[in-house]
Amino acid sequence: RLKTRLAADVDDDARGVLRFLGHxxxxxxxxxxxxxxxxxxxxxxxxxxxxxxxTAAADPRP
Structure with a gap:
């Protein structure tokens, strides 16, 4: 099911990669x-x- 869902929505795959790399x-x-x-x-x-x-995390400006 996961492969089918990700093939249908590659942006969902990209969001998953962002979550994984963020963690x-x-x-x-x-x-x-x-x-x-x-x-x-x-x-x-x-x-x-x-x-x-x-870059945003390293920037001391509010």
Whole structure:
């Protein structure tokens, strides 16, 4: 069921990856994208959001 749901909604898959990486961020050395495919755009968005979250967390301005 999970594979079918994720195939039908790749954005749900991207949200799941964001949740996973958010939880394990301190323990992971990095994430690698080896070959571009149909989900490359979502993966790039995830990496941009993670970079933005890290920048926002380091910014002392309110």
């Amino acid at each position: 394990w961020r301190a323990r992971l050395a990095g994430a690698f994208i080896m070959l571009p495919d149909a989900r490359t755009a979502q993966a790039e968005r995830i990496l941009r959001e993670l970079a933005g979250a890290r």
